[in-house]
Amino acid sequence: MTVRTEPAQHAGMRASNLALVLGEVARTSPVSRAQVAAHTGLTKSSVSGLVSDLISAGLVQESAPAATERGRPATALSLAPGGIAGLGLEVNVDYLAAVVTDLTGMPRYHQVVRRDNRGRDVDEVVADLVELARTAARSTASQALPLSGACVAVPGLTVEGAVVRTPNLGWARVDLADAVGEGTGLEVDLENEANLAALGEMWFGGHEHDGAPLRDFVHVSGEIGIGGGIVIGGEVFRGAHAGAGELGHVVVAADGPRCACGGHGCLERMAGQQEILARAQVATMADLTRACERGDQAALDAVADAGRHLGVALASVITLLDPTAIVLGGAFATLAPWLTPATAASISHHTGAAEPPRLLVSGLGSDAAVRGAAGTVVRRVIADPAAHLARRS
Amino acid sequence: MTVRTEPAQHAGMRASNLALVLGEVARTSPVSRAQVAAHTGLTKSSVSGLVSDLISAGLVQESAPAATERGRPATALSLAPGGIAGLGLEVNVDYLAAVVTDLTGMPRYHQVVRRDNRGRDVDEVVADLVELARTAARSTASQALPLSGACVAVPGLTVEGAVVRTPNLGWARVDLADAVGEGTGLEVDLENEANLAALGEMWFGGHEHDGAPLRDFVHVSGEIGIGGGIVIGGEVFRGAHAGAGELGHVVVAADGPRCACGGHGCLERMAGQQEILARAQVATMADLTRACERGDQAALDAVADAGRHLGVALASVITLLDPTAIVLGGAFATLAPWLTPATAASISHHTGAAEPPRLLVSGLGSDAAVRGAAGTVVRRVIADPAAHLARRS
DNA sequence: CACTTTAGTTCATGACTCGGACTATATGAT
DNA sequence: ATCATATAGTCCGAGTCATGAACTAAAGTG
DSSP states (O other), X not given: OOXXXXXXXXXXXXXXXXXXXXXXXXXXXXXXXXXXXXHHOOOHHHHHHHHHHHHHTTSEEEEEEEOOSSSSOEEEEEEOTTSXXXXXXXXXXXXXXXXXXXXXXXXXXXXEEEOOOTTSOHHHHHHHHHHHHHHHHHHHHHTTOOEEEEEEEESSEEETTEEEEETTTTEEEEOHHHHHHHHHSSOEEEEEXXXXXXXXXXXXXXXXXXXXXXXXXEEEEESSSEEEEEEETTEEOOOTTSOTTOGGGSBSOTTOOBOTTSOBSBHHHHHSHHHHHHHHTOSSHHHHHHHHHTTOHHHHHHHHHHXXXXXXXXXXXXXXXXXXXXXXXXXXXXXXXXXXHHHHHHHHHHOOOSSOOEEEEOSSGGGHHHHHHHHHHHHHHHHXXXXXXXXXX | OOOOOSOOOHHHHHXXXXXXXXXXXXXXXXXXXXXXXXXXXXXXXXXXXXXXXXXXXXXXXXXXXXOOSSSSOXXXXXXXXXXXXXXXXXXXXXXXXXXXXXXXXXXXXXXXXEOOOTTSOHHHXXXXXXXXXXXXXXXXXXXXXXXXXXXXXESSEEETTEEEEETTTTEEEEOHHHHHHHHHSSOEEEEEHHHHXXXXXXXXXXXXXXXXXXXXXXXXXXXSSEEEEEEETTEEOOOTTXXXXXGGGSBSOTXXXXXXXXXXXXXXXXXXXXXHHHHHTOSSHHHHXXXXXXXXXXXXXXXXXXXXXXXHHHHHHHHHHOOSEEEEEEHHHXXXXXXXXXXXHHHHHHOOOSSOOEEEEOXXXXXXXXXXXXXXXXXXXXXXXXXXXXXXX
């Protein structure tokens, strides 16, 4: 039922099959050419030709023949770790970060610069980010890894390479993609931090559902604000104006107080960090965690209450989107031991679903977004190797 | 970023281009071959060949040459009204319905049988539906219209041709697709009534956004229950287990009473027909409409209150899904004059969105789902004409 | 050491689309 | 009238790419 918009030509056929083969290699490596042929439905001869293109492009490598049961041993194919790499960057309220990931998803460079960026001059922060990116690029070059591009995680709404607004950072109309692109010479994309965290969690979080990686889930990131990333069929769901997934502003109390967003009774207003800290009567998240650990009742009550509100929001998410799992990330991951019991109870109190989604806890912490950003770059090459071949020829 | 799963072969290339050309003809008819070539990016010679296949398959027809500015006049192409047709069926709480639609979307047969199907023997109702389908098929045959298939709208959850559960009809595990298929000799699909109503509204409702048909919206159908259909990029969004879009069970009152679904404070429990009628102290929806028309305060209050609750649910839908519009259908369309002011106010009270989606009212009434069902069948042929060519050869 | 089994390559065949040459049919200028 | 120009559509040779069968390669088995 998909509306087709592009003509199918011979080049497109080859591009599609290159992607098919490379995707198979990425998913189940090591594999032989014969296995790829069997899994994809292509013939052995076609696969041979396609693979030789991918090898000469440096995206796939052959390794030592592995003996099979009988017959001629298969030459194993896998993604080439030295083929290309992707640069992930992140601007956030209290840190800047950079990560370089190779084709296999392995991190090859990692740097975090902690500093409160609220109130700082925007140009200064951008300059810091560009410097961080250039250092990462130099390190990558010294490893003889060509960078394919960069992706920046931003805690707010982005449209076509520009930051439109970031509620908790106070930015508006910043041409961040251009700035980083000029500073590094790379193609740069911008994307919402919550969406990238969700993707990072999918690719690198190690969660599984029925033996396969999660493909339909909602990722909740409790940073200063509460963000949400919706992943459907392995892809981020953005809505009509790239504003989808704003879990923090789902209504959890119809008669609730006014939120900074202009609405009333939003989840973020009722269960955001500010509210939890105030109710627990502590100053920082670290203090809150310590208070919970020593069994402080005010802290435990504040967290449980936030968990209940979170459950109300998630109940609506579950009935509307029917995901297979919910992943709690950011501060919610840290608070999970005291938060999730209340959340799970609240979800089941508010839904009648026969098959409730699983409630998982993120293992990546605050790295999820940068790693997702770097992953986005290399995944793009895996999804369309023909474009990469065309660029380097 | 899409994961490719099928090899691209020559036949697939042609199939894709047939769909591309037919889609162009469907979208902008009448068109000339030259225009199709310009819009699709295919060459004139390829388009000629593809069009001649589509004409000999009876899907496209040539009409009289229309004079252009200069040069040789173009032969106009359009969808053939006599090519194929789709049968849409609907089982609902208080009626059965059948509609036949030709390729152009024009209804060629329409029949509704009103009768309360609650409590009736399931086999009897199925037999009635099959009889309705056979009568429709006979009428279609007498018009020399070949039926391509059928689609049944069901007020509940369906999985692979079987009804899993219908809360308001009390059915469970009914192999409806098989029953109708055996009775008519057609390929039969089952689909949720709310989803089909949303599609019907998109294809036949006449709504527009920026000059183009709506492609990202949420359709709310207020029948006995409250259903929701989410359309994203022109396609129904189903979620991981086909359970997405259950707007009726979004939480609108965290401390609300228990709902029939097992949850608490669901929209349907707070603003469903049962609740509205009870609060307005009238017996039927017709009575309610009359009461509203003559300005009865209890009725007006009951409807406004439902509108407020609906607004809370829609506020969450808007922040989560970011649609371009909300379409109110079913009973909500009838009650729109008294309902929408409260709903719109409630939405803006609970969201801080800069660009609130438009709140539209359905023009199709309770026909939306059957027409959507019939449309689904013909759209499938338009989206994949190669499959149709293969079947008839 | 022949036989079987599996992996991967080679090459002729065929199904496409492309692109340019060609025909058809109109309008407008001379 | 006649020619130039513009546009629609067809025809056919050329090029691209997957297929499928025959072939080579490299192991294990009896």
